[in-house]
Amino acid sequence: MENKITGHTRLVALFATPIRHSVSPMIHNTAFQALGIDAVYLAFEVGTAGLEQAIDSIKNLDMMGANLSMPNKILAVEYMDELSEAARLIGAVNTITNDQGKLTGHNTDGTGFMRSLKDIEVDIIGKKMTIIGAGGAATAIIVQAALDGVKEITVYNRKDDFYDKIKEKLAYISENTNCTITLNDLSDETSLAKDVAESALLLNATGVGMKPLQEQTPIQDFSIIRPDLAVCDVIYTPRETEFLKQARLRGAKTNNGLGMLLYQGAAAFEKWTGQEMPIEIVKPIIE
Ligand code: NAD
Secondary structure (H helix, E strand, C coil): CCCCCCCCCEEEEEEECCCCCCCHHHHHHHHHHHHCCCEEEEEEECCHHHHHHHHHHHHHCCCCEEEECCCCCCHHHHHCCEECHHHHHHCCCCEEEEECCEEEEECCHHHHHHHHHHHCCCCCCCCEEEEECCCHHHHHHHHHHHHHCCCEEEEEECCCHHHHHHHHHHHHHHHCCCCEEEEEECCCHHHHHHHHHHCCEEEECCCECECCCCCCCCCCCHHHCCCCCEEEECCCCCCCCHHHHHHHHCCCEEECCHHHHHHHHHHHHHHHHCCCCCHHHHHHHHC
């Protein structure tokens, strides 16, 4: 490949740990090259101890912006000059823009998920959805769905630390949007069946279905799946979890987490560059 790095080349950084497995550098560098944008995207092994200094360097080195992943998304909120509405409601930042030294924290995970629904021609605006999980991925999706106009969200989680921690937050999100949000115990299969019957979408936002839980499914009774229900998973390794497979066998439209991954990157790219990511060029490298 021709080396086009010059004295003008701008940097976008990813701060996370562990980080070497990330596909984000491939996604963004492919897009920069395809559009002739004079920028590079590099991954830096940064944890919470080094985060403040790393974020300072966005200003000091006049970087174009940054991405954050685990374990930095929540702590980064403290270091932002401004927050987008989604980042404020979620309480976590995955994308930073740098406007002449003013750092704004955004969260594009939820917009990534919402855009991925278009790929399977599913529209949940004004409707009800049921989501299993109440961690970071779930919270980002809940907030964006609520901001986008989903009418009601029923959240199911097992009774662990996440259950207790998310209760107040869901109430806060509900108060600040036009969305009714309720939290339920995942072991209550009767309520789950009733809520799924009223929902247009059922989503797994837990790690159940990927290593080391790849044999497991977040629900046990698949008779609640019907052909006009959309069923999604945030997991993309494997491409089809047992949960998605069982849903597909019952005729549901299904989608894995690859779209969410791709479109959260596309939304960040558009914030940094003001240009649309060339999805048709980038998508094949992660499939
Ligand atoms: P997290 O640790 O913040 O939350 C984990 C959630 O899973 C909690 O709700 C927890 O209660 C639940 N959970 C864990 N073990 C469980 C079990 N055995 N049974 C039932 N529930 C269980 O994690 P996260 O960051 O929200 O990530 C969750 C999943 O989302 C991971 O698989 C991650 O890879 C995936 N993810 C995908 C994308 C994407 O772009 N597609 C983005 C972020 C995260």
